[in-house]
Amino acid sequence: MTPHDVQDLADVEESTISDDERDRPDPVTGGGGNRTAIELGLAVLAAVVLVVGLVSWWRAGDHDAADVDRAQLRDTVLITARSHIETMNTLDFNDIDGGLDKWEDVSTGTLKDQIAATDAETRKLMAERGMISTGKVTDAAVVDLTSSTATVIASVETTVVDSAKPDQAPTVKRNRMAADLVKVGGRWLLEALDQVAVSRS
Template identity: 30%
Template sequence: MTKGRAGLAARTSVVLALLFCAFGGWSYAQADRDGSLTFAASRDAALAEGKRHVEALTGFDGRKPEAALRRWLDASTGPLREELREAKTKTGPTARARITDAALTALDDRAGTAELIATLEVETDTAGGGAPNTERKRLEATLARTAEGWRVRSLAAVPVGGV
């Protein structure tokens, strides 16, 4: 009688394991066809490219203004790009930006638009060789998906509100 119960328990365990594997396979197949994976990949790409481009747009190499302008144009699209194209470049102080945190507040994958908020530390070297100045900034960027990937369409400072 004990042998019969052991055999039944073994068969039950095998059936349960097969059911678990079947459910896992079905679940994986459903997730693979699910649009949420595509949406997540798009969100991750928009965030990564948005952060990189906001950093580029808030930095400036005062010794190489033409290279800085090229970086700005590569990072932008739409009205912002047209505005930057009209900018006159000249030597001046150097600013290095580093994003400390960023997040997407909106993403419309079908329309190819996203909204990003970011906090940055911007270190500015004075032309006279004085001590560098570091400022914290909060920016909001509108991103647009282009043939080259996500680019910044508009960039604005977020005012710091007091209580």
């Protein structure tokens, strides 16, 4: 290698590589370019790995979203059922029509039809009994649940006040009830509400 050649090499270095490269101890032709390309490739690869990692993180956030939704549905149904069952166990003789309207509002299907079919005579009889019933669900749980149907059991405490005997302590009844609910037009409504009777087998 003649001094001339060395000068030439230096010229090449000058022209293709930036100022930063000048303090490089051993400038080798072409090596810098290759190395930069490899390093750039690594950076691109690392960027891809980062993207995969970020996507995985983002997805992991709702890994149990379906379960969360189902838990939410269960809680919604339970709260609605409790409220509806209380409504159906509540009736004031002063306002039989209003009470029955509320029953109708929380029911559907044959149950609703039955309530709606309560004739004037029956309503009159109900009013004449002079009772004020107030239902309270002391405990309840969901037995079955799909996206549009549910079965709930409830322990119901019904307090009955006889308006004819204001001095008498109210009677308290405890009933075991089972309710079937269906989702109609976005609302959960009672399709059936029955006492869980003792089975004499």
